[in-house]
Amino acid sequence: MNLPRRVKLIDVGPRDGLQNEKQPVPAAVKVELVHRLQDAGLNEIEVTSFVSPKWVPQMADNAEVMAGIHRQPDVRYSVLTPNLQGFEAALKTKPDEIVVFGAASEAFSQKNINCSIEESIERFAPVVKAARDAGIAVRGAMSCTVGCPYEGEIAPERVGYLAGLMKSIGIQRVDVADTIGVGTPRKVQAAIEATLRHYALNDVSGHFHDTYGQALVNTLAALQVGVWNFQSSVAGLGGCPYAKGATGNVATEDVVYMLQGMGIETGIHLDKLIDAGVFISNALGRQPNSLVSRAVLNKRAV
């Protein structure tokens, strides 16, 4: 198997994870989670979002969380900014990177952000420009790149089309996200290959949900086409907003275990990562949603 020798993981637990948790989490706990993640060796963390607290009350403490972090020079802290107002609020907290988003599915774009794919890109253009002018990196999260809860399967051409639009407004790198976790290896590779017509391998990351248990196998499929950046969520934080009780983000622990088992360098200390997952899961009053965490905790208990 010809695979990358190292992988960079972007932990999206504090933002993408906790945003989907019903239970509110105090800012101090979020800050502690970020600290534990960076102590475990994560060097990219999606911290929070600057969205209206009317829509996402879970992230209303965004500035407080950003201010509370003892930053490490080798860690990149990113925040989600859907519009200029959010970007300006984010700017004051000095993020290293902002994240904007778009869907490969027209129906999802309409239902999720109430505008067409093209309109969403037009709206993001000034945000991207403002970020680039301020010397801040920009990542584009491409959702529904394999399947959509409203449209079903999404053709790779739609993913390529969205990637091209993102490239055209200056977005520097993109995530290929299987938002509802329906993807399987060949479909995921097709979505990535469509993206690679617009972005270099170094600028493409995989973001796979484990709703149907396929996240790791899709990660391996992505590795096999050369992708070496991936998003994942400590303790599998996040659930799936489209199916009650279903699994969403793949657990960072499970990805790290697989990569380490294959001799791929991640820079991550698995035991510390598991402890970070236990910490936040305790705060949420439940068990980590990670089979690796469960197996290791079982072994530790013996």
Next chain:
Amino acid sequence: MNLPRRVKLIDVGPRDGLQNEKQPVPAAVKVELVHRLQDAGLNEIEVTSFVSPKWVPQMADNAEVMAGIHRQPDVRYSVLTPNLQGFEAALKTKPDEIVVFGAASEAFSQKNINCSIEESIERFAPVVKAARDAGIAVRGAMSCTVGCPYEGEIAPERVGYLAGLMKSIGIQRVDVADTIGVGTPRKVQAAIEATLRHYALNDVSGHFHDTYGQALVNTLAALQVGVWNFQSSVAGLGGCPYAKGATGNVATEDVVYMLQGMGIETGIHLDKLIDAGVFISNALGRQPNSLVSRAVLNKRAV
């Protein structure tokens, strides 16, 4: 990705699964499970074992279960037979195949069956001969081919050694089992490659446990070296005898979903399979241990 065009799944739920369940299951429920599996398109089912009921009370109803099945001509019914006494009892129930077992780990062999690897092979030799003389196929289950709960990592050479011993006594095909689910793709491929020095590709099956969430990714890795026979367990029946509450056998549902998503033919009807998993899980008073089942049941509920 160069992958086999079709895959044969051997459902081990009725035997390997239910043997590890604490709760006793009535023979009629087991028979119904076998019927539901064959209706869903499984054409190989590990039905029961002929072991002393003192050791494995869960399988004391072996003859009753075998007698209760309305057999289909295209389905292979296999049973576990650890010794001649068990084989003779099994023979009366007309199995299509018997299964014997051995470990790639010396410590596991000692702790599990109280003899060395070589001694276990010597004990199985007359069982294999009797089966072959009676025209019954013989499969050898090779456990701990990647890791062992007592020894840790197992070198591929140990797997090759066991495969060679099995071949020498006339065992026709073998399973490469990751009994404690610690394997990752490259390690699993190495275990398979060691086996392929003694057995042809058509005679090797993969048996991966999901304890660390790696079963599907290991299945893909095995497919990539040409393996096209796999064992799995409907509803993830079985748990893990070496870690309380941990996951054991990969759920057949999850394997089928992945294979179908990649366009690989299995002959299995996923919805009927999910229903079979719900049936046995209801009998056990719990939810199916399959993410695909959970996701599909969520969708059905909407």
